[in-house]
Amino acid sequence: MNNSVSSDYIPILLQSVVVFGFVVITMLATHFLTAKRRKIETRKKSNNFECGIEVKGNARIPFSVKYFMVAILFVLFDVEIIFFYPYAINFRELGWGGLFSMFIFVALLLIGFFYLHRKGALKWE
Amino acid sequence: MTFNIYDFTSFNQWIDKTLYDNLPSFWALIIEMTLIGVAFLLFYAVIGLFLVYAERKVCAFIQNRVGPNRVGPYGIFQTIADFIKLLMKEIIPINNADKFLFNLAPFIVIIASFMAIAAIPFGKGLHAIDFNIGIFYVMAVSSLGVVGILLAGWSSNNKYSLIGAMRSGAQIVSYELSVGLSMVTMVILAGSMQLSEIVEAQRNGWFIFTGHIPAFIAFVIFLIASTAETNRGPFDLAEAESELTAGFHTEYSGIKFAFFFLAEYMNMFIVASIAATIFWGGWMPLHIGGWVGFNHAMDFIPPFFWYMGKTLIVIFLMMWFKWTFPRLRIDQLLKLEWKYLLPINLFNIILMALVVLMGWHF
Numbered sequence: 080m081n082n083s084v085s086s087d088y089i090p091i092l093l094q095s096v097v098v099f100g101f102v103v104i105t106m107l108a109t110h111f112l113t114a115k116r117r118k119i120e121t122r123k124k125s126n127n128f129e130c131g132i133e134v135k136g137n138a139r140i141p142f143s144v145k146y147f148m149v150a151i152l153f154v155l156f157d158v159e160i161i162f163f164y165p166y167a168i169n170f171r172e173l174g175w176g177g178l179f180s181m182f183i184f185v186a187l188l189l190i191g192f193f194y195l196h197r198k199g200a201l202k203w204e
Numbered sequence: 205m206t207f208n209i210y211d212f213t214s215f216n217q218w219i220d221k222t223l224y225d226n227l228p229s230f231w232a233l234i235i236e237m238t239l240i241g242v243a244f245l246l247f248y249a250v251i252g253l254f255l256v257y258a259e260r261k262v263c264a265f266i267q268n269r270v271g272p273n274r275v276g277p278y279g280i281f282q283t284i285a286d287f288i289k290l291l292m293k294e295i296i297p298i299n300n301a302d303k304f305l306f307n308l309a310p311f312i313v314i315i316a317s318f319m320a321i322a323a324i325p326f327g328k329g330l331h332a333i334d335f336n337i338g339i340f341y342v343m344a345v346s347s348l349g350v351v352g353i354l355l356a357g358w359s360s361n362n363k364y365s366l367i368g369a370m371r372s373g374a375q376i377v378s379y380e381l382s383v384g385l386s387m388v389t390m391v392i393l394a395g396s397m398q399l400s401e402i403v404e405a406q407r408n409g410w411f412i413f414t415g416h417i418p419a420f421i422a423f424v425i426f427l428i429a430s431t432a433e434t435n436r437g438p439f440d441l442a443e444a445e446s447e448l449t450a451g452f453h454t455e456y457s458g459i460k461f462a463f464f465f466l467a468e469y470m471n472m473f474i475v476a477s478i479a480a481t482i483f484w485g486g487w488m489p490l491h492i493g494g495w496v497g498f499n500h501a502m503d504f505i506p507p508f509f510w511y512m513g514k515t516l517i518v519i520f521l522m523m524w525f526k527w528t529f530p531r532l533r534i535d536q537l538l539k540l541e542w543k544y545l546l547p548i549n550l551f552n553i554i555l556m557a558l559v560v561l562m563g564w565h566f
Contacts, residue, residue: 090237090333091319097241098318102311102463105291109459113294125299127362128454137300138363146374149538153377156546160384163553164340167391170557178557185550192547201542203535 145203152200159188213329240332244321248470253283255469259523266527293458298360301455305359310456310463312352317470320346324477325399327487327507338399339387339482343380346433346474349467350376353435353442353452356464360455368451371534372442375432378541379439382429383475385549386422389556390482393419403486410485416564418556423483425545425552427521430475432537435468437526441534472519480514487511 127134166173166181173180195201219239223232257272257280264271272279298306323338325331335341350373357369393415394402405411411419432439443451453464480486487507491499532540558564 089233090240091322093234093237094241094244094322094332095315095319097238097245098315099311101245102314105459109291109293109295112292113458125297127298127300127360128364128449129362130449138361138366139358142366142370146370149374149378152542153381156381157377157384160381160388163385163388164391164397167388168395168397170392170560171395175561178554178561181557182554185554189547189550196543201539203538 148200152195155191156188212327216329240322244318244332248318248321248466251473252466252469253287255473255519256283256286256465258519259469259526262520262523263527266524287462290459290462295458295460298362298455300361302359302361305355306455307460309352309356309359310460310467312355313349313467314463316345316348316352317467317474319348320474321470323399324474325403325481325486326511330487330508331400334398334400336396336398339391339397339402339478342399342474342478343384343387346471347376347380349471352467356456357452360452362455364448364450365452365454368442368444368448368454371444372435372452374534375439375441375537376435378538379429379432379545382425382541382545382549383433385546385553386426386429387478387482389418389422389549389553390415392553392556393560394482399481399486402482403488406485406488409491410483410488412483415556415559418552418559419483421548421552422556423479425549426479426483427518429541429545430479431522431525432541434471434475434522436472436522438529438531439537440526440531441537444531472522473515476518476522477511477515479518480511484514484518486514 127138129135162184166177170177220236223236226232227235260282261271261279272282275281275285297303320342322332323335323342325334353372353376354369357365357367357372390402390411391397393411394405396402396405406414408414412423413419415422435442441451442448443453448454453461456464487510489499489502489505489507489510491502
Protein backbone atom coordinates (compact mmCIF):
# COMPACT_ATOMS: atom_id res chain seq x y z
CA MET A 80 0.00 0.00 0.00
CA ASN A 81 2.21 2.80 -1.21
CA ASN A 82 -0.36 5.18 -2.62
CA SER A 83 -3.14 6.11 -0.27
CA VAL A 84 -6.49 7.28 -1.51
CA SER A 85 -9.07 9.22 0.42
CA SER A 86 -11.31 6.16 0.76
CA ASP A 87 -8.66 4.69 3.10
CA TYR A 88 -9.78 7.24 5.63
CA ILE A 89 -13.47 6.22 5.72
CA PRO A 90 -12.76 3.78 8.60
CA ILE A 91 -11.39 6.69 10.62
CA LEU A 92 -14.57 8.65 9.98
CA LEU A 93 -16.72 5.69 11.07
CA GLN A 94 -14.55 5.21 14.11
CA SER A 95 -15.17 8.77 15.21
CA VAL A 96 -18.89 8.32 14.53
CA VAL A 97 -18.95 5.24 16.80
CA VAL A 98 -17.21 7.02 19.65
CA PHE A 99 -19.44 10.06 19.18
CA GLY A 100 -22.42 7.70 19.52
CA PHE A 101 -20.88 6.24 22.69
CA VAL A 102 -20.46 9.69 24.25
CA VAL A 103 -24.01 10.72 23.31
CA ILE A 104 -25.51 7.48 24.67
CA THR A 105 -23.59 7.83 27.94
CA MET A 106 -24.74 11.44 28.28
CA LEU A 107 -28.36 10.36 27.68
CA ALA A 108 -27.99 7.55 30.22
CA THR A 109 -26.69 9.90 32.86
CA HIS A 110 -29.48 12.35 32.02
CA PHE A 111 -32.20 9.74 32.60
CA LEU A 112 -30.50 8.24 35.64
CA THR A 113 -30.17 11.57 37.38
CA ALA A 114 -33.57 12.94 36.33
CA LYS A 115 -35.34 10.56 38.70
CA ARG A 116 -33.59 11.99 41.69
CA ARG A 117 -34.66 15.22 43.29
CA LYS A 118 -32.38 18.07 42.35
CA ILE A 119 -31.60 20.50 45.11
CA GLU A 120 -31.45 24.07 43.93
CA THR A 121 -29.70 26.67 45.99
CA ARG A 122 -28.69 30.17 45.08
CA LYS A 123 -24.97 29.59 44.99
CA LYS A 124 -24.90 26.05 43.69
CA SER A 125 -24.03 26.89 40.11
CA ASN A 126 -21.50 29.58 40.95
CA ASN A 127 -17.94 29.10 39.78
CA PHE A 128 -15.67 27.35 42.22
CA GLU A 129 -13.49 29.82 44.13
CA CYS A 130 -12.36 27.75 47.13
CA GLY A 131 -15.30 28.93 49.18
CA ILE A 132 -15.09 32.70 48.78
CA GLU A 133 -17.34 35.05 46.78
CA VAL A 134 -16.69 35.04 43.03
CA LYS A 135 -15.14 38.33 42.00
CA GLY A 136 -15.28 39.51 38.40
CA ASN A 137 -14.76 37.56 35.23
CA ALA A 138 -12.04 34.95 34.71
CA ARG A 139 -11.46 35.98 31.10
CA ILE A 140 -8.99 38.74 31.72
CA PRO A 141 -5.80 39.47 29.72
CA PHE A 142 -3.31 36.69 30.31
CA SER A 143 0.49 36.50 30.39
CA VAL A 144 1.87 36.89 26.87
CA LYS A 145 4.57 34.26 27.47
CA TYR A 146 2.13 31.44 26.76
CA PHE A 147 1.29 33.04 23.44
CA MET A 148 5.00 33.23 22.62
CA VAL A 149 5.38 29.51 23.27
CA ALA A 150 2.47 28.79 20.95
CA ILE A 151 4.03 30.90 18.18
CA LEU A 152 7.41 29.17 18.59
CA PHE A 153 5.64 25.81 18.48
CA VAL A 154 4.04 26.63 15.13
CA LEU A 155 7.46 27.54 13.68
CA PHE A 156 9.26 24.45 14.96
CA ASP A 157 6.44 22.03 14.25
CA VAL A 158 6.46 22.96 10.57
CA GLU A 159 10.20 22.23 10.53
CA ILE A 160 9.58 18.83 12.06
CA ILE A 161 7.10 17.97 9.35
CA PHE A 162 9.90 18.57 6.83
CA PHE A 163 11.93 15.88 8.58
CA TYR A 164 9.45 13.13 7.82
CA PRO A 165 9.88 12.95 4.00
CA TYR A 166 13.63 13.01 4.55
CA ALA A 167 13.43 10.19 7.13
CA ILE A 168 11.50 8.00 4.68
CA ASN A 169 13.78 8.58 1.67
CA PHE A 170 16.91 8.73 3.74
CA ARG A 171 18.55 5.51 2.53
CA GLU A 172 18.16 6.42 -1.15
CA LEU A 173 19.49 9.94 -0.64
CA GLY A 174 22.66 8.71 1.04
CA TRP A 175 25.48 11.11 1.91
CA GLY A 176 24.10 13.97 -0.20
CA GLY A 177 20.86 13.79 1.74
CA LEU A 178 22.69 13.77 5.03
CA PHE A 179 24.66 16.84 3.97
CA SER A 180 21.47 18.73 3.00
CA MET A 181 19.87 17.70 6.27
CA PHE A 182 22.91 18.91 8.12
CA ILE A 183 22.48 22.35 6.52
CA PHE A 184 18.77 22.29 7.41
CA VAL A 185 19.43 21.45 11.06
CA ALA A 186 22.20 24.05 11.18
CA LEU A 187 19.82 26.74 9.91
CA LEU A 188 17.25 25.62 12.48
CA LEU A 189 19.83 25.84 15.24
CA ILE A 190 20.94 29.32 14.10
CA GLY A 191 17.32 30.43 14.44
CA PHE A 192 17.14 28.71 17.79
CA PHE A 193 20.22 30.52 19.12
CA TYR A 194 18.84 33.81 17.82
CA LEU A 195 15.68 33.14 19.88
CA HIS A 196 17.82 32.32 22.85
CA ARG A 197 19.86 35.54 22.55
CA LYS A 198 16.71 37.61 22.09
CA GLY A 199 15.41 36.23 25.38
CA ALA A 200 12.34 34.54 23.92
CA LEU A 201 13.08 31.50 26.07
CA LYS A 202 13.19 33.40 29.36
CA TRP A 203 10.22 32.77 31.62
CA GLU A 204 11.47 33.87 35.00
CA MET B 205 -11.62 -20.45 8.59
CA THR B 206 -8.57 -21.07 10.72
CA PHE B 207 -8.23 -19.15 13.93
CA ASN B 208 -4.58 -18.68 14.74
CA ILE B 209 -3.54 -16.84 17.86
CA TYR B 210 -0.13 -16.02 16.35
CA ASP B 211 -1.40 -14.51 13.12
CA PHE B 212 -4.76 -12.78 12.82
CA THR B 213 -4.49 -12.11 9.09
CA SER B 214 -6.55 -15.14 8.05
CA PHE B 215 -9.17 -14.37 10.70
CA ASN B 216 -9.51 -10.83 9.38
CA GLN B 217 -9.79 -12.06 5.80
CA TRP B 218 -12.48 -14.52 6.87
CA ILE B 219 -14.60 -11.76 8.46
CA ASP B 220 -13.97 -9.54 5.47
CA LYS B 221 -14.97 -12.25 2.98
CA THR B 222 -18.09 -13.32 4.87
CA LEU B 223 -19.38 -9.76 5.07
CA TYR B 224 -18.59 -8.83 1.48
CA ASP B 225 -20.09 -12.06 0.09
CA ASN B 226 -23.39 -11.62 1.87
CA LEU B 227 -23.92 -7.87 1.70
CA PRO B 228 -23.46 -5.00 -0.77
CA SER B 229 -19.97 -3.57 -0.37
CA PHE B 230 -21.10 -0.25 1.13
CA TRP B 231 -23.03 -1.91 3.95
CA ALA B 232 -20.31 -4.49 4.46
CA LEU B 233 -17.80 -1.71 5.03
CA ILE B 234 -20.14 0.12 7.42
CA ILE B 235 -20.89 -3.04 9.43
CA GLU B 236 -17.27 -4.11 9.51
CA MET B 237 -16.13 -0.74 10.79
CA THR B 238 -18.94 -0.54 13.33
CA LEU B 239 -17.95 -3.97 14.65
CA ILE B 240 -14.36 -2.81 14.96
CA GLY B 241 -15.50 0.39 16.63
CA VAL B 242 -17.59 -1.50 19.19
CA ALA B 243 -14.71 -3.91 19.85
CA PHE B 244 -12.42 -0.94 20.44
CA LEU B 245 -15.00 0.65 22.73
CA LEU B 246 -15.06 -2.48 24.88
CA PHE B 247 -11.28 -2.61 24.89
CA TYR B 248 -11.15 1.10 25.72
CA ALA B 249 -13.50 0.70 28.66
CA VAL B 250 -11.68 -2.35 30.06
CA ILE B 251 -8.25 -0.73 29.70
CA GLY B 252 -9.51 2.54 31.18
CA LEU B 253 -10.99 0.82 34.23
CA PHE B 254 -7.92 -1.36 34.65
CA LEU B 255 -5.47 1.54 34.43
CA VAL B 256 -7.33 3.63 37.00
CA TYR B 257 -7.25 0.67 39.40
CA ALA B 258 -3.60 -0.04 38.61
CA GLU B 259 -2.60 3.55 39.24
CA ARG B 260 -4.35 3.61 42.59
CA LYS B 261 -2.68 0.37 43.63
CA VAL B 262 0.78 1.41 42.39
CA CYS B 263 0.43 4.77 44.13
CA ALA B 264 -0.68 3.05 47.31
CA PHE B 265 2.26 0.65 47.37
CA ILE B 266 4.76 3.42 46.64
CA GLN B 267 3.30 5.43 49.53
CA ASN B 268 3.24 2.37 51.81
CA ARG B 269 -0.56 2.10 51.88
CA VAL B 270 -2.95 -0.67 50.88
CA GLY B 271 -5.06 1.20 48.33
CA PRO B 272 -8.64 0.27 47.37
CA ASN B 273 -9.52 -3.01 49.11
CA ARG B 274 -13.25 -2.89 49.93
CA VAL B 275 -15.15 -3.48 46.67
CA GLY B 276 -14.51 -7.04 45.57
CA PRO B 277 -11.38 -9.08 46.28
CA TYR B 278 -8.38 -6.71 46.54
CA GLY B 279 -10.73 -3.91 45.52
CA ILE B 280 -10.75 -4.90 41.84
CA PHE B 281 -14.32 -3.68 41.33
CA GLN B 282 -13.56 -0.26 42.83
CA THR B 283 -13.29 1.55 39.49
CA ILE B 284 -16.49 -0.07 38.19
CA ALA B 285 -18.28 1.20 41.29
CA ASP B 286 -16.71 4.62 40.75
CA PHE B 287 -17.88 4.67 37.16
CA ILE B 288 -21.47 3.81 38.16
CA LYS B 289 -21.32 6.53 40.79
CA LEU B 290 -20.12 9.08 38.22
CA LEU B 291 -22.90 7.98 35.86
CA MET B 292 -25.51 8.69 38.55
CA LYS B 293 -24.11 12.09 39.51
CA GLU B 294 -25.97 15.24 38.66
CA ILE B 295 -24.39 17.46 36.03
CA ILE B 296 -24.31 20.93 37.54
CA PRO B 297 -24.75 23.86 35.14
CA ILE B 298 -22.25 26.68 35.66
CA ASN B 299 -23.09 30.37 35.71
CA ASN B 300 -21.43 32.47 33.00
CA ALA B 301 -19.98 29.41 31.28
CA ASP B 302 -19.93 29.31 27.51
CA LYS B 303 -22.54 26.53 27.31
CA PHE B 304 -21.74 25.21 23.84
CA LEU B 305 -17.97 25.04 24.24
CA PHE B 306 -18.30 23.78 27.81
CA ASN B 307 -20.30 20.79 26.59
CA LEU B 308 -18.19 20.28 23.47
CA ALA B 309 -14.81 20.00 25.24
CA PRO B 310 -15.17 16.45 26.69
CA PHE B 311 -16.31 15.19 23.27
CA ILE B 312 -13.17 16.52 21.58
CA VAL B 313 -10.87 15.11 24.24
CA ILE B 314 -12.36 11.64 24.14
CA ILE B 315 -12.72 11.44 20.34
CA ALA B 316 -9.09 12.48 19.89
CA SER B 317 -7.86 9.77 22.23
CA PHE B 318 -10.16 7.16 20.71
CA MET B 319 -9.18 7.82 17.10
CA ALA B 320 -5.48 7.30 17.76
CA ILE B 321 -6.08 3.77 18.99
CA ALA B 322 -7.28 2.66 15.54
CA ALA B 323 -3.80 2.69 14.03
CA ILE B 324 -2.06 0.76 16.80
CA PRO B 325 -0.88 -2.77 15.87
CA PHE B 326 -1.78 -5.17 18.69
CA GLY B 327 -0.48 -8.24 16.92
CA LYS B 328 0.18 -9.67 13.49
CA GLY B 329 -2.86 -8.63 11.44
CA LEU B 330 -4.55 -7.31 14.55
CA HIS B 331 -4.97 -3.63 13.75
CA ALA B 332 -7.98 -1.74 12.45
CA ILE B 333 -6.22 0.39 9.86
CA ASP B 334 -2.71 -0.08 8.55
CA PHE B 335 -1.74 3.29 7.11
CA ASN B 336 1.41 4.05 5.22
CA ILE B 337 1.58 7.15 7.43
CA GLY B 338 0.63 5.34 10.64
CA ILE B 339 2.94 7.00 13.12
CA PHE B 340 2.31 10.43 11.66
CA TYR B 341 -1.42 9.88 11.98
CA VAL B 342 -1.15 8.86 15.64
CA MET B 343 0.88 11.97 16.40
CA ALA B 344 -1.54 14.23 14.53
CA VAL B 345 -4.70 12.82 16.09
CA SER B 346 -3.45 12.53 19.64
CA SER B 347 -2.38 16.18 19.62
CA LEU B 348 -5.99 17.22 18.89
CA GLY B 349 -6.77 16.63 22.56
CA VAL B 350 -5.14 19.92 23.54
CA VAL B 351 -7.96 21.76 21.77
CA GLY B 352 -10.47 20.13 24.09
CA ILE B 353 -8.40 21.00 27.15
CA LEU B 354 -8.05 24.64 26.12
CA LEU B 355 -11.78 24.87 25.38
CA ALA B 356 -12.62 23.29 28.75
CA GLY B 357 -10.45 25.74 30.64
CA TRP B 358 -11.56 28.82 28.79
CA SER B 359 -15.28 28.10 28.63
CA SER B 360 -15.82 27.30 32.31
CA ASN B 361 -15.04 30.90 33.31
CA ASN B 362 -13.07 29.89 36.37
CA LYS B 363 -9.70 31.41 37.22
CA TYR B 364 -8.14 28.09 38.16
CA SER B 365 -9.41 26.43 35.01
CA LEU B 366 -8.06 29.19 32.81
CA ILE B 367 -4.61 29.04 34.39
CA GLY B 368 -4.64 25.25 34.11
CA ALA B 369 -5.67 25.33 30.47
CA MET B 370 -3.02 27.91 29.55
CA ARG B 371 -0.31 25.89 31.27
CA SER B 372 -1.55 22.74 29.63
CA GLY B 373 -1.60 24.36 26.20
CA ALA B 374 1.97 25.65 26.52
CA GLN B 375 3.17 22.35 27.93
CA ILE B 376 1.52 20.02 25.42
CA VAL B 377 2.56 21.99 22.36
CA SER B 378 6.14 22.31 23.62
CA TYR B 379 6.60 18.65 24.38
CA GLU B 380 4.94 17.60 21.16
CA LEU B 381 8.07 18.83 19.38
CA SER B 382 10.21 16.37 21.30
CA VAL B 383 7.77 13.52 20.77
CA GLY B 384 7.74 14.24 17.03
CA LEU B 385 11.52 14.50 16.77
CA SER B 386 12.21 11.29 18.65
CA MET B 387 9.69 9.54 16.40
CA VAL B 388 11.56 10.93 13.36
CA THR B 389 14.77 9.46 14.78
CA MET B 390 13.19 6.03 14.83
CA VAL B 391 11.60 6.48 11.40
CA ILE B 392 15.11 7.09 10.03
CA LEU B 393 16.21 3.74 11.46
CA ALA B 394 13.07 1.90 10.29
CA GLY B 395 12.77 3.59 6.90
CA SER B 396 8.97 3.56 7.04
CA MET B 397 6.12 5.27 8.83
CA GLN B 398 3.78 2.29 8.50
CA LEU B 399 3.49 0.82 11.98
CA SER B 400 3.32 -2.80 10.79
CA GLU B 401 6.50 -2.32 8.76
CA ILE B 402 8.25 -0.69 11.72
CA VAL B 403 7.40 -3.76 13.79
CA GLU B 404 8.47 -6.08 10.98
CA ALA B 405 11.84 -4.29 10.74
CA GLN B 406 12.48 -5.31 14.35
CA ARG B 407 12.25 -9.04 13.69
CA ASN B 408 15.97 -9.54 14.22
CA GLY B 409 16.30 -7.24 17.19
CA TRP B 410 14.36 -4.47 18.85
CA PHE B 411 15.33 -0.93 17.86
CA ILE B 412 16.35 -0.02 21.40
CA PHE B 413 19.12 -2.64 21.06
CA THR B 414 19.96 -2.40 17.36
CA GLY B 415 20.05 1.40 17.23
CA HIS B 416 22.28 1.58 20.29
CA ILE B 417 23.17 5.11 21.56
CA PRO B 418 20.88 7.36 19.47
CA ALA B 419 17.93 4.97 19.93
CA PHE B 420 18.42 4.97 23.66
CA ILE B 421 18.63 8.79 23.80
CA ALA B 422 15.48 8.95 21.68
CA PHE B 423 13.70 6.54 24.02
CA VAL B 424 14.57 8.55 27.14
CA ILE B 425 13.45 11.78 25.45
CA PHE B 426 10.27 10.12 24.19
CA LEU B 427 9.45 8.87 27.66
CA ILE B 428 9.96 12.29 29.28
CA ALA B 429 8.14 14.17 26.54
CA SER B 430 5.20 11.80 26.33
CA THR B 431 4.75 11.88 30.10
CA ALA B 432 4.57 15.64 29.80
CA GLU B 433 2.29 15.49 26.77
CA THR B 434 -0.28 13.40 28.62
CA ASN B 435 -0.31 15.90 31.53
CA ARG B 436 0.97 13.40 34.03
CA GLY B 437 3.14 13.97 37.05
CA PRO B 438 5.80 15.29 37.58
CA PHE B 439 4.53 17.45 34.72
CA ASP B 440 0.90 17.68 35.90
CA LEU B 441 0.94 21.47 36.17
CA ALA B 442 -2.33 21.67 34.31
CA GLU B 443 -4.10 19.82 37.10
CA ALA B 444 -1.84 20.57 40.08
CA GLU B 445 -4.35 19.64 42.79
CA SER B 446 -2.57 21.55 45.53
CA GLU B 447 -2.44 24.88 43.70
CA LEU B 448 -5.17 24.91 41.03
CA THR B 449 -7.78 22.63 42.69
CA ALA B 450 -8.16 20.51 39.54
CA GLY B 451 -7.06 22.80 36.74
CA PHE B 452 -8.99 22.68 33.51
CA HIS B 453 -11.68 20.28 34.73
CA THR B 454 -12.51 22.01 38.02
CA GLU B 455 -16.04 22.85 36.91
CA TYR B 456 -16.88 19.51 35.33
CA SER B 457 -19.06 17.11 37.26
CA GLY B 458 -20.46 13.63 36.81
CA ILE B 459 -19.94 11.84 33.52
CA LYS B 460 -18.22 14.80 31.84
CA PHE B 461 -15.48 14.64 34.44
CA ALA B 462 -15.30 10.89 33.84
CA PHE B 463 -14.66 11.54 30.15
CA PHE B 464 -11.65 13.72 30.93
CA PHE B 465 -10.40 11.14 33.36
CA LEU B 466 -10.83 8.27 30.90
CA ALA B 467 -9.19 10.23 28.08
CA GLU B 468 -6.17 10.95 30.27
CA TYR B 469 -5.62 7.26 30.96
CA MET B 470 -6.21 6.32 27.34
CA ASN B 471 -3.66 8.88 26.21
CA MET B 472 -1.22 7.29 28.58
CA PHE B 473 -1.99 3.89 27.06
CA ILE B 474 -1.53 5.26 23.53
CA VAL B 475 1.86 6.85 24.16
CA ALA B 476 3.03 3.75 26.02
CA SER B 477 1.95 1.52 23.15
CA ILE B 478 3.71 3.78 20.63
CA ALA B 479 6.85 3.55 22.76
CA ALA B 480 6.48 -0.24 22.82
CA THR B 481 5.95 -0.32 19.05
CA ILE B 482 8.82 1.88 17.89
CA PHE B 483 11.42 1.09 20.55
CA TRP B 484 10.61 -2.28 22.09
CA GLY B 485 9.64 -4.21 18.97
CA GLY B 486 5.83 -4.10 19.19
CA TRP B 487 4.52 -7.65 19.27
CA MET B 488 7.86 -9.22 18.36
CA PRO B 489 9.06 -11.75 20.95
CA LEU B 490 12.43 -11.37 22.65
CA HIS B 491 15.15 -13.20 20.73
CA ILE B 492 18.74 -13.64 21.77
CA GLY B 493 21.10 -14.61 18.94
CA GLY B 494 22.27 -18.21 19.15
CA TRP B 495 19.94 -19.32 21.95
CA VAL B 496 17.70 -21.55 19.81
CA GLY B 497 15.74 -23.19 22.62
CA PHE B 498 15.14 -19.88 24.39
CA ASN B 499 13.97 -18.27 21.14
CA HIS B 500 11.51 -21.10 20.51
CA ALA B 501 10.12 -20.75 24.03
CA MET B 502 9.68 -17.00 23.50
CA ASP B 503 7.95 -17.60 20.14
CA PHE B 504 5.41 -19.73 21.97
CA ILE B 505 3.99 -16.71 23.86
CA PRO B 506 1.30 -15.10 21.66
CA PRO B 507 2.18 -11.68 20.16
CA PHE B 508 -0.74 -9.94 21.84
CA PHE B 509 0.65 -10.79 25.26
CA TRP B 510 4.08 -9.53 24.27
CA TYR B 511 2.50 -6.32 23.12
CA MET B 512 0.40 -5.77 26.23
CA GLY B 513 3.29 -6.74 28.48
CA LYS B 514 5.63 -4.17 26.96
CA THR B 515 2.94 -1.50 27.02
CA LEU B 516 2.12 -2.16 30.66
CA ILE B 517 5.79 -2.00 31.61
CA VAL B 518 6.09 1.45 30.00
CA ILE B 519 2.87 2.51 31.75
CA PHE B 520 4.30 1.30 35.04
CA LEU B 521 7.41 3.42 34.40
CA MET B 522 5.20 6.47 33.88
CA MET B 523 3.29 5.77 37.10
CA TRP B 524 6.57 5.35 38.91
CA PHE B 525 7.64 8.81 37.70
CA LYS B 526 4.43 10.35 38.88
CA TRP B 527 4.64 9.08 42.43
CA THR B 528 8.36 9.62 43.03
CA PHE B 529 9.21 13.03 41.54
CA PRO B 530 8.02 16.40 42.85
CA ARG B 531 6.10 18.64 40.47
CA LEU B 532 8.04 21.13 38.32
CA ARG B 533 7.36 24.84 38.02
CA ILE B 534 6.12 26.15 34.67
CA ASP B 535 9.37 27.97 33.81
CA GLN B 536 11.44 24.93 34.74
CA LEU B 537 9.16 22.81 32.59
CA LEU B 538 9.51 25.01 29.51
CA LYS B 539 13.25 25.40 30.11
CA LEU B 540 13.70 21.62 30.16
CA GLU B 541 11.99 21.31 26.80
CA TRP B 542 13.31 24.30 24.88
CA LYS B 543 16.83 24.53 26.24
CA TYR B 544 17.72 20.86 26.68
CA LEU B 545 15.46 18.33 24.99
CA LEU B 546 14.99 20.17 21.69
CA PRO B 547 18.70 20.79 20.86
CA ILE B 548 19.66 17.30 22.09
CA ASN B 549 16.98 15.86 19.84
CA LEU B 550 18.18 17.76 16.77
CA PHE B 551 21.73 16.50 17.30
CA ASN B 552 20.40 13.03 17.97
CA ILE B 553 18.72 12.92 14.56
CA ILE B 554 22.01 13.72 12.85
CA LEU B 555 23.74 11.10 14.99
CA MET B 556 21.14 8.50 14.05
CA ALA B 557 21.47 9.37 10.36
CA LEU B 558 25.23 8.97 10.66
CA VAL B 559 24.89 5.63 12.46
CA VAL B 560 22.53 4.26 9.81
CA LEU B 561 24.64 5.50 6.89
CA MET B 562 27.87 4.12 8.33
CA GLY B 563 26.14 0.85 9.10
CA TRP B 564 27.10 1.01 12.77
CA HIS B 565 23.73 -0.33 13.87
CA PHE B 566 23.48 -4.07 14.38
